[in-house]
Amino acid sequence: WSLRALISIYTRDFYSSVKAAEKVLMLSPHSKRAYPSLALAYLLSDRLEEAKAIYLANQYSAISITRNFGNENIILREIFLKDLNRLEKFNIIHPDVEKIRALLNEEVEEAVEEE
Numbered sequence: 737w738s739l740r741a742l743i744s745i746y747t748r749d750f751y752s753s754v755k756a757a758e759k760v761l762m763l764s765p766h767s768k769r770a771y772p773s774l775a776l777a778y779l780l781s782d783r784l785e786e787a788k789a790i791y792l793a794n795q796y797s798a799i800s801i802t803r804n805f806g807n808e809n810i811i812l813r814e815i816f817l818k819d820l821n822r823l824e825k826f827n828i829i830h831p832d833v834e835k836i837r838a839l840l841n842e843e844v845e846e847a848v849e850e851e
Contacts, residue, residue, distance in 0.1 A: 744777070745773065753781075820836060
């Protein structure tokens, strides 16, 4: 279902992407792997507030991925920002992408200022 959610985004079938990502969360409610696809699908489906809630609630969460024969923890914020950049490469344009990018960068700037 995770792969289906991601493929649906890049084929511009945002409704199917939302459904597939929601299915991942239904089957595995504690898995954070569905959040990048679900947030993107919400964003591209004009569901900005739902997307924003996922981005803000999970941007500092980490997931473990296998890379170069080992596990590595990646902060979801990094994945969120890479996904937003990847949209441009696929010529998927939405006016709210910049709002989310600014929001994610703003949150980091505020955290640095508090230190």
